[in-house]
Amino acid sequence: MSMSQSESRAAERNRDLSLLVAVSLAVLGAALTWLYFIALSAGAAPRLADLAYERLPGTGVSNPVTAVLLNYRAYDTLMELAVLLAALLGIWSLGPAAPGFQRSGAVLAGMVSWVVPLLIVTGGYLLWVGGYAPGGAFQAGALLGAAGVIVRLAGDPRAGLPGEGAQRWLLVLGVLVFTLVGLGLMAFGAGFLTYPPKFAKWLILLIEMAATVAIGVALAAAYVGGRPPGPEAQPTAEDEDALTAAETPTPDPTPALRPQP
Amino acid sequence: MSQLTLLIIFDGVLLVTLLALAFAAVLSPEPRRAVMLFIAFGLWLSLVWARLRAPDVALAEAAIGAGLGGALMLAAARRAARTSTRSDGGGDEA
Amino acid sequence: MLTAQFLYGAAGLMLFVLGLWSFLVHEPLLRKIIALNITGAGVFHVFIAIAYRGDTAPPDPVPHALVLTGIVVAVSATALALMLGARLQDAEEEDQSR
Numbered sequence: 532m533s534m535s536q537s538e539s540r541a542a543e544r545n546r547d548l549s550l551l552v553a554v555s556l557a558v559l560g561a562a563l564t565w566l567y568f569i570a571l572s573a574g575a576a577p578r579l580a581d582l583a584y585e586r587l588p589g590t591g592v593s594n595p596v597t598a599v600l601l602n603y604r605a606y607d608t609l610m611e612l613a614v615l616l617a618a619l620l621g622i623w624s625l626g627p628a629a630p631g632f633q634r635s636g637a638v639l640a641g642m643v644s645w646v647v648p649l650l651i652v653t654g655g656y657l658l659w660v661g662g663y664a665p666g667g668a669f670q671a672g673a674l675l676g677a678a679g680v681i682v683r684l685a686g687d688p689r690a691g692l693p694g695e696g697a698q699r700w701l702l703v704l705g706v707l708v709f710t711l712v713g714l715g716l717m718a719f720g721a722g723f724l725t726y727p728p729k730f731a732k733w734l735i736l737l738i739e740m741a742a743t744v745a746i747g748v749a750l751a752a753a754y755v756g757g758r759p760p761g762p763e764a765q766p767t768a769e770d771e772d773a774l775t776a777a778e779t780p781t782p783d784p785t786p787a788l789r790p791q792p
Numbered sequence: 793m794s795q796l797t798l799l800i801i802f803d804g805v806l807l808v809t810l811l812a813l814a815f816a817a818v819l820s821p822e823p824r825r826a827v828m829l830f831i832a833f834g835l836w837l838s839l840v841w842a843r844l845r846a847p848d849v850a851l852a853e854a855a856i857g858a859g860l861g862g863a864l865m866l867a868a869a870r871r872a873a874r875t876s877t878r879s880d881g882g883g884d885e886a
Numbered sequence: 887m888l889t890a891q892f893l894y895g896a897a898g899l900m901l902f903v904l905g906l907w908s909f910l911v912h913e914p915l916l917r918k919i920i921a922l923n924i925t926g927a928g929v930f931h932v933f934i935a936i937a938y939r940g941d942t943a944p945p946d947p948v949p950h951a952l953v954l955t956g957i958v959v960a961v962s963a964t965a966l967a968l969m970l971g972a973r974l975q976d977a978e979e980e981d982q983s984r
Binding site: 568571578598600611619667749 | 896946959968
């Protein structure tokens with residue numbers, strides 16, 4: 532292989548340099564470990580954890596991690612959704628998506644029709660259960676994104692997502708609902724994203740639902756890897772060649788070109 | 793006491809495997825193999841985090857870090873393999 | 887001090903250094919991205935180890951939430967980096983074929 536050859540040549544050329552890098556990084560690692568040891572043996576400083584547990588009853592959820600994510604530090608989560616959106620904008624600005632994979636055979640299609648609904652239901656479950664047990668918007672969104680990846684692998688070039696216009700709305704849904712809730716609270720006299728304890732649960736659930744959809748769509752769209760192809764997009768011959776699953780029977784897309792008897 | 797020793801042995805096995813997977817992923821020159829090892833590393837990491845009583849984070853790492861990140865990297869590895877066979881001029885698969 | 891806390895934190899630091907080394911030494915883009923992800927995993931691991939407070943006390947939820955956010959940001963950055971790399975490769979191929 533030419534790649535590994537050039538790689539080994541480059542490695543030889545840079546042997547001294549990489550030795551230096553290795554030694555200095557080893558020193559860095561040792562210093563960090565030593566500092567970590569000192570910091571740990573100095574004893575536990577007062578932590579935010581105690582305060583977080585103390586205030587938990589007023590947050591509307593009983594899972595402390597969800598409370599931190601969507602109540603105490605809701606700003607972080609809002610900004611994180613904005614980062615996800617920005618990354619997807621970067622991906623879309625790089626051009627159209629590559630054409631998808633060939634249509635799956637009967638066995639894979641059958642499996643997909645079982646697994647995808649199961650993933651969506653599990654996502655909904657994780658979203659709901661996030662209020663009081665491990666789970667929440669991120670995990671649920673990840674499952675939706677995984678469903679999109681499976682659908683794309685099974686041959687849908689758009690990963691089961693709607694057209695570009697609808698996709699844009701779904702993508703901004705998380706940031707939009709989050710900001711609107713925050714601004715609405717401000718209009719009613721509370722601070723930005725400071726929920727009154729009475730409505731906290733429902734506001735958090737509303738935000739989490741929007742965030743789940745936005746995260747799921749963003750992750751699936753990131754896997755598509757470009758502006759969504761139109762509904763008429765078909766996998767090209769080159770892409771079908773590259774697939775190793777050539778033995779799966781597929782309907783011939785061009786029956787008219789067959790030699791007539 | 794013996795339970796504590798057992799727990800430390802358990803921790804040791806978890807950590808040694810984790811570091812071994814990370815080393816293998818980093819040192820493997822072949823893209824697809826490196827990505828597979830990285831996915832295994834991510835899944836093992838989520839196990840370790842479940843042991844450290846962080847089930848929320850473990851779930852997210854298994855689904856997002858190992859699952860979706862792995863899928864993205866596998867697509868990139870497939871692409872890299874395809875272009876390298878094409879630039880070899882042979883195309884031994886086709 | 888908890889032994890487990892130190893052990894796991896030290897492992898996280900090792901992962902951090904290992905990823906950084908691989909990022910600096912290896913040339914292919916995919917390997918660099920994997921290395922950066924391992925670096926990030928090391929940082930997350932230190933956070934989780936600090937949050938761990940033994941088997942009887944509940945862990946600190948604040949680092950957990952930070953790590954959750956970090957995982958999503960890391961994967962979106964990875965996706966963007968991989969797509970940028972793909973476009974770069976396309977551009978190089980176009981230059982070579984010209």
